Amino acid sequence: MALLEIENLVVEFLTSTGMFRAVDGVSLKVEQREVLAIVGESGSGKSVSMLAVMGLLPWTAKVTADKMTFNGRDLLSLSDSERRKIVGKDIAMIFQEPVASLNPCYTVGFQIEEVLRFHLGLGRKERRARAIELLTAVGIPNPAERLSSFPHQMSGGQCQRVMIAMAIACNPKLLIADEPTTALDVTIQKQILDLLVKLQAEHGMGMIMITHNMGVVAETADRVVVQYKGRKMEEADVLTLFENPRSNYTKALLAALPDNATGDRLPTIADYFKDGSEIAGAAVS
Amino acid sequence: MSVVLEARNIVRDYHMPGGLFSKGKTVHAVKGVSFTVEKGKTLAIVGESGCGKSTLARILTLIDPATAGELFIQGKKVDIAKGDLTKDLRREVQIVFQNPYGSLNPRQKIGDVLGAPLVIHGNVPADERRERAMAMLKKVGLGEEHYNRYPHMFSGGQRQRIAIARALMLNPSLLVLDEPVSALDLSVQAQVLNLLADLQDEFNLTYVFISHDLSVVRYIADEVMVMYFGEAVEYGTRNEVFADPKHDYTKTLFAATPRADPESIKARLARKNAA
Numbered sequence: 071m072a073l074l075e076i077e078n079l080v081v082e083f084l085t086s087t088g089m090f091r092a093v094d095g096v097s098l099k100v101e102q103r104e105v106l107a108i109v110g111e112s113g114s115g116k117s118v119s120m121l122a123v124m125g126l127l128p129w130t131a132k133v134t135a136d137k138m139t140f141n142g143r144d145l146l147s148l149s150d151s152e153r154r155k156i157v158g159k160d161i162a163m164i165f166q167e168p169v170a171s172l173n174p175c176y177t178v179g180f181q182i183e184e185v186l187r188f189h190l191g192l193g194r195k196e197r198r199a200r201a202i203e204l205l206t207a208v209g210i211p212n213p214a215e216r217l218s219s220f221p222h223q224m225s226g227g228q229c230q231r232v233m234i235a236m237a238i239a240c241n242p243k244l245l246i247a248d249e250p251t252t253a254l255d256v257t258i259q260k261q262i263l264d265l266l267v268k269l270q271a272e273h274g275m276g277m278i279m280i281t282h283n284m285g286v287v288a289e290t291a292d293r294v295v296v297q298y299k300g301r302k303m304e305e306a307d308v309l310t311l312f313e314n315p316r317s318n319y320t321k322a323l324l325a326a327l328p329d330n331a332t333g334d335r336l337p338t339i340a341d342y343f344k345d346g347s348e349i350a351g352a353a354v355s
Numbered sequence: 356m357s358v359v360l361e362a363r364n365i366v367r368d369y370h371m372p373g374g375l376f377s378k379g380k381t382v383h384a385v386k387g388v389s390f391t392v393e394k395g396k397t398l399a400i401v402g403e404s405g406c407g408k409s410t411l412a413r414i415l416t417l418i419d420p421a422t423a424g425e426l427f428i429q430g431k432k433v434d435i436a437k438g439d440l441t442k443d444l445r446r447e448v449q450i451v452f453q454n455p456y457g458s459l460n461p462r463q464k465i466g467d468v469l470g471a472p473l474v475i476h477g478n479v480p481a482d483e484r485r486e487r488a489m490a491m492l493k494k495v496g497l498g499e500e501h502y503n504r505y506p507h508m509f510s511g512g513q514r515q516r517i518a519i520a521r522a523l524m525l526n527p528s529l530l531v532l533d534e535p536v537s538a539l540d541l542s543v544q545a546q547v548l549n550l551l552a553d554l555q556d557e558f559n560l561t562y563v564f565i566s567h568d569l570s571v572v573r574y575i576a577d578e579v580m581v582m583y584f585g586e587a588v589e590y591g592t593r594n595e596v597f598a599d600p601k602h603d604y605t606k607t608l609f610a611a612t613p614r615a616d617p618e619s620i621k622a623r624l625a626r627k628n629a630a
Binding site for chain 1: 403404511540541542543544545546548549552567568569570571573574575607608610611612613614615616617619620621623624627630
């Protein structure tokens with residue numbers, strides 16, 4: 071049984087000019103212990119579809135799907151209080167801006183222990199011990215002292231490590247990483263990606279890596295879903311995607327990598343699609 | 356080839372005054388950096404955050420003075436701490452910032468954004484300002500219909516085009532680009548890089564291109580300088596630096612850059628299956 075199964079997910083936002091469709095019929099599956107990458111540019115609906123899974127969208131959003139199950143449980147019919155028991159425990163998410171996603175008013179220790187108290191009901195001493203263990207696992211030096219640090223006293227990379235520690239605090243079955251390294255330097259990016267891959271293997275988690283960086287996809291994913299304007303363009307395992315991309319959009323995306331530049335000019339998406347209408351027909355499933 | 360920009364031993368220190376209980380501290384942000392850039396060429400400056408690349412950019416753009424060292428623009432020595440900064444000099448060097456969402460005034464229409472440099476530098480009449488702004492909009496791939504719009508009506512890539520257009524309004528000889536594409540999507544990044552290459556050909560522009568993305572640097576640069584904790588640890592032509600990195604930090608940087616070719620994916624999957 072797949073860990074996460076989504077069929078025909080549609081997310082619409084209520085705007086002043088009517089409904090705006092951000093995600094348009096996306097289906098995807100994540101197996102146990104699998105790393106799935108969702109690739110697309112901004113506005114492709116990659117974050118929104120995962121926020122829909124987490125139930126973190128604002129009230130203006132209308133989420134419909136033929137099927138949305140996690141570990142056999144239907145996510146669509148869950149009440150809010152039932153969902154809160156799953157989200158943060160069995161499904162955890164890491165966000166793009168590590169510094170902005172931590173609360174500046176509380177120490178990182180408090181924020182990690184909050185997760186442990188809410189979901190696992192651990193006592194004070196156990197919480198502290200587990201928090202130190204978690205910070206050690208994500209590679210923060212002097213974990214016991216760091217518990218009483220505030221987010222502004224740590225670097226961006228360290229904040230992201232704290233976010234990862236919070237996310238894996240309850241040994242989730244599925245970890246959703248939404249552009250976890252976009253705000254970080256390449257050397258730090260490498261460390262964070264290595265850490266995520268290591269934790270994923272150790273804990274046997276399923277992982278969804280949302281990114282627009284093809285390099286990150288190549289370094290982490292088993293399988294890749296390419297999204298464009300809310301639609302799925304292509305789904306393939308990682309090697310096939312890079313060796314034989316089938317959809318024109320994927321080809322355009324790979325050609326736009328400066329690494330693959332052959333001539334003086336970088337090919338852009340527009341070179342592949344002279345008029346925008348072709349793109350809708352270009353999807354292959 | 357004429358040298359547009361030359362820096363000799365540029366140093367920049369920041370002094371933090373001490374408080375009641377703490378002593379003052381000095382941060383050495385840039386520790387003696389030297390380089391030359393020839394007309395029509397691109398120098399890329401690479402390094403992680405906090406290594407002094409943006410401090411250097413501010414010195415080159417004549418925003419901040421250097422603590423020590425000499426800066427020559429078009430062969431003329433410039434020291435803004437001594438009041439050498441003239442309007443003519445100011446128009447020679449322009450800058451494009453990293454975040455196109457922060458660098459445009461949300462209450463200023465695009466036409467006014469582009470016209471502002473002309474108002475400051477000389478008496479250009481309103482209709483000529485409008486004409487030149489329109490022409491520049493077309494040069495950077497936008498249209499006349501964008502003249503009366505506000506920044507919030509544009510996407511990130513379009514805003515970066517506007518920022519580039521604004522920088523070019525005064526026909527500068529040197530353009531400092533501080534991470535101009537790092538906030539943009541891959542496909543938009545390609546468009547902006549193409550635009551920069553076209554503009555360089557057309558106006559014979561000289562670029563100082565600051566970035567932490569090595570694949571972009573490899574594509575756009577003629578010469579590369581790698582900075583680490585305020586020092587230039589590696590400086591050479593693109594091919595030299597990429598073929599044979601000398602300093603340990605440069606090697607780390609290359610090793611950390613994710614590779615997107617099938618060979619390295621195969622190697623990774625093999626490692627994973629073996630584990």
